[in-house]
Amino acid sequence: MQVTIKKLYKRFIQQPIYIHLLSAILVFSIIIVMVFKGLNIYTLHSQTVTIPEVKGLQLEEAAVFLENSGLRYNVIDSIYTNEVRPGAIQDMIPTFGSKVKKGRIVFITLNAKNAQSAAIPDVNQVSYREAYARIRAQGFTSVETKYVRGQYRDLVVGVEFQGRDLSLGEVVPLTSALILKVSDGGQEGSDEIQPEETETVDGT
Numbered sequence: 001m002q003v004t005i006k007k008l009y010k011r012f013i014q015q016p017i018y019i020h021l022l023s024a025i026l027v028f029s030i031i032i033v034m035v036f037k038g039l040n041i042y043t044l045h046s047q048t049v050t051i052p053e054v055k056g057l058q059l060e061e062a063a064v065f066l067e068n069s070g071l072r073y074n075v076i077d078s079i080y081t082n083e084v085r086p087g088a089i090q091d092m093i094p095t096f097g098s099k100v101k102k103g104r105i106v107f108i109t110l111n112a113k114n115a116q117s118a119a120i121p122d123v124n125q126v127s128y129r130e131a132y133a134r135i136r137a138q139g140f141t142s143v144e145t146k147y148v149r150g151q152y153r154d155l156v157v158g159v160e161f162q163g164r165d166l167s168l169g170e171v172v173p174l175t176s177a178l179i180l181k182v183s184d185g186g187q188e189g190s191d192e193i194q195p196e197e198t199e200t201v202d203g204t
């Protein structure tokens with residue numbers, strides 16, 4: 001048996017084609033191993049982390065959890081909402097609980113410390129629908145209507161907030177509950193708005 005193996009070995013090394021084939025297989029195997037190892041390092045396949053639940057925390061508080069998880073962060077926007085405290089984290093991309101690679105940048109949206117504001121547009125002596133459209137175009141989301149005594153029906157005669165008449169250009173928070181004061185045309189009993197005549201919007 002030992003003689004047979006020696007003969008086979010001598011015959012093998014005497015054939016260059018076999019040596020080249022074996023060398024090619026060896027080189028190809030080494031390349032495959034190196035490629036997969038490199039891909040594993042590049043993608044940090046074994047180093048995924050879970051984005052911690054930090055909604056409602058101040059940025060300084062959340063930074064501790066993010067950095068401990070090996071994540072970086074970048075504040076990209078701020079909005080105003082009553083869901084969380086002023087200055088707290090409102091949203092994040094990727095979302096809380098997502099699994100991401102270590103070192104990933106997460107993008108944060110904060111709750112503004114102050115409500116965004118806008119100026120009251122010129123709506124005096126224009127139709128209700130036109131005034132309503134102008135108010136909404138400014139970004140106000142809570143707009144109600146009430147009839148007051150006036151000569152021409154359905155003309156806006158003023159804007160009220162917390163029982164006070166607002167002046168043209170006055171700046172108030174966009175979350176303010178505004179009331180459009182609309183002339184009743186001298187018709188008594190028109191204090192209540194009829195559904196077909198108005199569009200009462202509250203928080204939409």
